Amino acid sequence: MADGGQVGYLGVARSLSGRVWRQRPADPQDVQAHQRQLGLSEPLARALASRGIAAGEGETYLNPTLKAQFPDPSSFMDMDRAASALVDALERGRRMYVFADYDVDGASSSALLVRWFRAMGADLPIYVPDRMTEGYGPSAAAFRRMKDEGAELVVTVDCGAAAHDAIAAATEMGLEVVVVDHHLMKAEPPACTAVVNPNRPGCASGQGNLAAAGVAFVLLAALNRECRRRGLFADRPEPDLRKWLDLAALGAVCDVTRLTGFNRALASQGLRIMSAWENPGIKALMEVAAAKGPATSFHAGFILGPRINAGGRIGRSDLGARLLSTDDPAEALELARELDELNAARKDVERDVLEAAVAQVERGSNVGPEGPVVVVAGEGWHPGVIGIVAGRLRERWRKPVIVIGLDPVNGTGKGSGRSQPGVNLGQAVQAAYDEGLLMAGGGHAMAAGLTIRARDVPEFRAFLESRLAEEQAEAAALDAVEIDAALTPRSADRDLWAAFDRLNPFGPGNPEPVFALAQVRVEQPMAMKGGHLRCTLVDADGTKLRAVAWRVADTALGQRLMAGGALHVVGKLKPDDWNGRQGVQFEIEDAADPRMCG
Known part of the structure; x- marks a missing residue:
């Protein structure tokens, strides 16, 4: 039986991204078995168990073979x-x-x-x-x-x-x-x-x-x-x-x-x-x-x-x-x-569509991010980047997003959607097609594609809002930053990264380990091109850890990091081999003000 994890980890019930923090749940018996059978540290054994790996399955998981x-x-x-x-x-x-x-x-x-x-x-x-x-x-x-x-x-x-x-x-x-x-x-x-x-x-x-x-x-x-x-x-x-x-x-x-x-x-x-x-x-x-x-x-x-x-x-x-x-x-x-x-050109096109989509959602009373799903459409949006833009907006608003590029000549649009865990977007799009709201549509739980008549976009949006309301509410309640272990700037070293890297390759079903650092000072924050930010995390004894946060310039997280000061932070430990240093850096994904935590 899994222990359920510690909800409100470090007392964070609502972070700067609006999520609760919790320790990733794991079965204590499996944790102990992995420690005993594989000689793993408790944090690594717990990370393995939290990914659903039962006692006796750890060796196969860590060393998977086709045979x-x-x-x-x-x-x-x-x-x-x-x-x-x-x-x-x-x-x-x-x-x-x-x-x-x-x-x-x-x-x-x-x-x-x-x-x-x-x-x-x-x-x-x-x-x-x-x-x-x-x-x-x-x-x-x-x-x-x-x-x-x-x-x-x-x-x-x-x-x-x-x-x-x-x-x-x-x-x-x-x-x-x-x-x-x-x-x-x-x-x-x-x-x-x-x-x-x-x-x-x-x-x-x-x-x-x-x-x-x-x-x-x-x-x-x-x-x-x-x-x-x-x-x-x-x-x-x-x-x-x-x-x-x-x-x-x-x-x-x-x-x-x-x-x-x-x-x-x-x-x-x-x-x-x-x-x-x-x-x-x-x-x-x-x-x-x-x-x-x-x-x-x-x-x-x-x-x-x-x-x-x-x-x-x-x-x-x-x-x-x-x-x-x-x-x-x-x-x-x-x-x-x-x-x-072409990829360099794609980035330019993507940036333009993303900016237009965000502006449309933020100023539109009927397409705002308050509902269970965001459906946004614009003329001339390149169909080759709408899927990427949908993914970016899903990260921003943490709910399903569909972005539709409309062709004003023929009155139709191509749409691409990305979903939030716990919301089956492909199934909903298929249902909309079955209802006659789409010319074509389908996909899987986390992504979908569609073709739609421009005049049907409002009705399609209303259909999805009704169909996905319950699923999204349940998904939002479960939306948490799941943390594998706590570390400090001193313990965040290459050996720790290498130990957890044994869980690779990472992806859905095997998330990359997420770590928490408590009460660190953010020093020397510096904005970078592309909306990224660099800074240094410093603990009470003055030990420093290089850190970076990607695409945060216009978010609450980015603004708080630029202000500096004490924070709890969560993110991922990455190798840092710049100029042959063989070190590590921390990729910040979320943060919380310790003064606001229980």
């Missing part, structure tokens, strides 16, 4: 059928295409398939729809283009599970379709050869937390098995799937999937493979970003991911997939440079 956790591919509905169809096409020399979504998960998934078929001596062209002109997912027009170019079979990755009409059109024109997806879907799948999706109703795999790249990686194992069964490796080597684990990890991290079970092993082992930087595209992207390894979830999510996504957001949609699938270092470098430039 121990790889699922049987046949446990996925339609997996064997998909593998059989693809190997049939390979043996018969049928022309195949892979149709991919334009984000990192789609690019990673398509690159996995391209590389497997290349190893088997076959070419697999990639088709990625243009975000601006074709929208999300398969369409009859896209299938027609591939058909006209000689396609006989199309594999859709990271999309397709909800494309009933488009796939029906593909079937009518004589195309065979295999769907590899992970998004929520209705009970009735599209009518095609196979629909492999761990979130398909009735699928017994238990792998619903996988990104599409993870599903694609399991498909490669099924393809190897099917080829082995047919004796196709008698005169050629079996493709070594391990060398492509970096692509599976990239999709898992960048699609913000729950890093638990097999998916955690996939991400952990994939980041190790990535650290060798043998994929020419990934290596080139690291070079142009002036970043260095070994690879971590930070590299994947904040250095590689945004640049790979930039092509689909404001450039050519297929750039990311081409980058990850090429074996030509020169081509990889050219693509990486183009993506890096």
Whole structure:
């Protein structure tokens, strides 16, 4: 039985972000077992137990292996059928295409398939729809283009599970379709050869937390098995799937999937493979970003991911997939440079849309942040950045946010949403579609996409406010800063960081450890470009700790930090290797005035 954690940690019932602080709850018996069995300190053992790791499971969690956790591919509905169809096409020399979504998960998934078929001596062209002109997912027009170019079979990755009409059109024109997806879907799948999706109703795999790249990686194992069964490796080597684990990890991290079970092993082992930087595209992207390894979830999510996504957001949609699938270092470098430039341009576009959205919400009586959900729409907002902006606003207001870019010419809008833990936004958007309020819509618990008629935005907002009111109220009541351990500027050293870093890779289902420092003085606060802030945290005996707070300039936290003085602070401990110092710094995420605490 978990101890429930200490609510009002350090007496903080309401921080500068408006949240209560509490110690992350953990089962005391599991804490003791981890200490005894693994030789861990009490804080680290508690952190492990608080992530749901029971006694006896700690070794597997700290050292995840694919051998121990790889699922049987046949446990996925339609997996064997998909593998059989693809190997049939390979043996018969049928022309195949892979149709991919334009984000990192789609690019990673398509690159996995391209590389497997290349190893088997076959070419697999990639088709990625243009975000601006074709929208999300398969369409009859896209299938027609591939058909006209000689396609006989199309594999859709990271999309397709909800494309009933488009796939029906593909079937009518004589195309065979295999769907590899992970998004929520209705009970009735599209009518095609196979629909492999761990979130398909009735699928017994238990792998619903996988990104599409993870599903694609399991498909490669099924393809190897099917080829082995047919004796196709008698005169050629079996493709070594391990060398492509970096692509599976990239999709898992960048699609913000729950890093638990097999998916955690996939991400952990994939980041190790990535650290060798043998994929020419990934290596080139690291070079142009002036970043260095070994690879971590930070590299994947904040250095590689945004640049790979930039092509689909404001450039050519297929750039990311081409980058990850090429074996030509020169081509990889050219693509990486183009993506890096697009990412810089994307930041400018994102900033403009974010400022406009914030201004609209703060001055609009019917779109303010007081309700259970924020739905904001504006003409000309680039559809390639609305998802990022929605995420930024969700962080700011701590509730679901949907940002819609309206096209005044055709009277429609493209929307993207990000949710708060405990609020299933994808389900709500699907319900709005079923009610006829949307032209298209779907997603998963934490993110959703939609197409809407501009005139329907107010009614859609009202629908979500009514539907999500209860969920959001419950989520808000549970919204707390969960703290793993207390530390001091003196105890915050490289050894402590390394000890807790054993919990890596971090992400949903395995949050990065959060630490609290009590009664520290904020000295030498300095505003930086981008709304960031640097300062020094000093304890009673004068020990200092370098600290930084990201994007806080216009928040209560940023204003209080700039004022200096005594504070309780919470945040994350990070390595600080600037100029070879091998130290640490503290990333401040929240703070509270000790004078206001009980």
